[in-house]
Amino acid sequence: MQAGKIVVQNLYKVFGPQPQEAIQLLKQGWSKEKILAERGAVIGVSDVSFSVNEGEIFVLMGLSGSGKSTLIRLINRLIEPSAGDVYIDGQNVARLSRQKLIELRRRDMSMVFQSFALMPSRTVLENAAFGLEIAGDGRKQRERRAMEVLEQVGLASFADKYPHELSGGMQQRVGLARALAVDPSLMIMDEAFSALDPLKRREMQDILLDLQKKHRRTIIFVSHDIEEAMRIGSRIAIMEGGRLIQVGTPKELIENPANDYVRNFFNTVDTSRYLTAGQLKADSVPLFVHNGKAPDAQTVCKQLLSMDKHYAFIVDEKHSFRGSISLEKIALLVEGGRNLPLEQDLLKPVEPVPEDLPLDSVIQRLVVNEGPIPVVDREGRYSGAISKGRLLSHLRGE
Amino acid sequence: MSEKLDLGSWVNDFVQHLQENYSGAFEQIGSLVSGFSELVEQLLMWPPAWVLIAIFVGLGLWRIGIGFAAFTAAALALIVHTGFWEQTVATLGLTFSSTFISLLLGVPLGIWAAKSERVATVIRPILDFMQTMPAFVYLIPAAMLFGLGRVPGIIATVIFAMPPAVRLTSLGIRQVNKEIVEAGQSFGCNAWQLLFKVQLPNALPSIMAGVNQTIMMALSMVIIASMVGAGGLGNDVLASIQRLDIGLGFESGMAVVLLAIILDRITESFGTPRTASRRRFAWLSMLRLQRQ
Incomplete structure (x- = not known):
């Protein structure tokens, strides 16, 4: 078994008659559509496996109807799985007795809903204390704790109001407080911020990230907003038609989308802040090898002129970066009639950057550096160069 | 089509069969109902008229407002002065007893119908029958089984008035926002907690509408x-x-109408959300603001 706070293995959910038969047919390669047409069964979740690490925000993404809401409800078993296993801290939720399941829900997990799902006849304080009340805490104790979490989400002064007297953003803060009050190690958030306007959504994301900084919880967050997913997600899982298509960090998904469906998610987003030196580098600077004997100025000068380049990089035979030299400097050397070998003292030392350096740092380096900057791979070998022109054309999408 | 299907005689036989074989059971039910309704009536008759009037006026003032309280006072005074007070209290007693029994049976039945599709399917035509069968038709067998008097009246009334309580309880519970129910479950409610802490409180407006209809x-x-x-x-x-006697008809009919209006408005007001009652005192907080 894989390690992780939550481990989901070969999970299926079929709505309709004879789910087991439908699963067999799926395994035989029948399509969802064919099973629906011929057996009347709707495939909600199909053979999903993944694991969520302790303390990460794991974002489930997909278009509506892709099964993400069903999947999270299989994790806390608001919906009964048709087949497969869900381990939370090594305990198989799918096989738990009713009583054990209720205990687990009271003690260890809570949920935040898209429509907030607050009780209209309860005050903000009573709503926040709901989970504790269900777990059997006394009034004094649960209201003290509820007040604490209301303070954390900045709603302490609204404790005596009713939900309908609050704005949407504030209502969801109550929903968040209610979920936090039971001090769960796992929080499931179902499109929790989707009903809010963009500004409020950002504000709630900040509150969530802030809370995460103070107290790391494992969070499964369902969203259809890619910006949101990239902002808060440690990892993102993309679902399509009940299947898990790809799981990875935002960067991994951008760099290596599994298919067009995944790629399309990122189409609308400004992905540039996820660019790294490795993606920006090109083989645009002429390279000369110092293999015990330095290349001589005249050769380099000729080559640069013929290639219409302004800089040359020198590396040693192991491809470690040694330095750069500009055409102007070589031209001066050559004009002075001296055909010197380009030894270290003539080169301009430039600190190479690693391939995983993010875009904003690359820009900083380019600003202070006159010419192109060299990029080296993990072993320190030269792998390419980034020039200002190269960067600008990349950002333009060329 | 030579012979008429004689459904009627079967029913006659059935009622007769009940009468002959289960008279003991009916007697027991009858004495229970009669004892309860007498208690209710005595309770209402016991204080002087003005106490009961004051209670209704007070309820009107608390739940609805000064205007309705004034109307209640005037209406009840009119009933007292036309000499129909005692009959009105008797009617009120019958109404309360029947309503109480209707709710006692109807609300749990409604809960059951909300939880089980099968129960809902079985109950629905029975409720249709109870509501639309002309009342006179089962008044007579009720009298045959329970004897004349208050008891068959209450039994017939329960049959007629219970369906809205069942229907609106069931509807109310089914209509509770799905995510609110999920919220209850996800925080670890057991079946009873889910019913009493989530479903019933959220179905309350609908259930109160049922109570109002039943009354x-x-x-x-x-x-x-x-x-x-x-x-x-x-x-x-x-x-x-x-x-x-058109005059007598008008006077007694008027008393019924006034009683109906008072009961309707007051019970209806209990179906509105909790904060609505606070709004009635909004002018109080406005005064406070102006003083600041």
């Missing part, structure tokens, strides 16, 4: 039930019809 239907039915000797204002209505 109104009970009130209209206890008037008709005077035909089997249930008593109250119905007696005067019946007498006015028999004697063609």
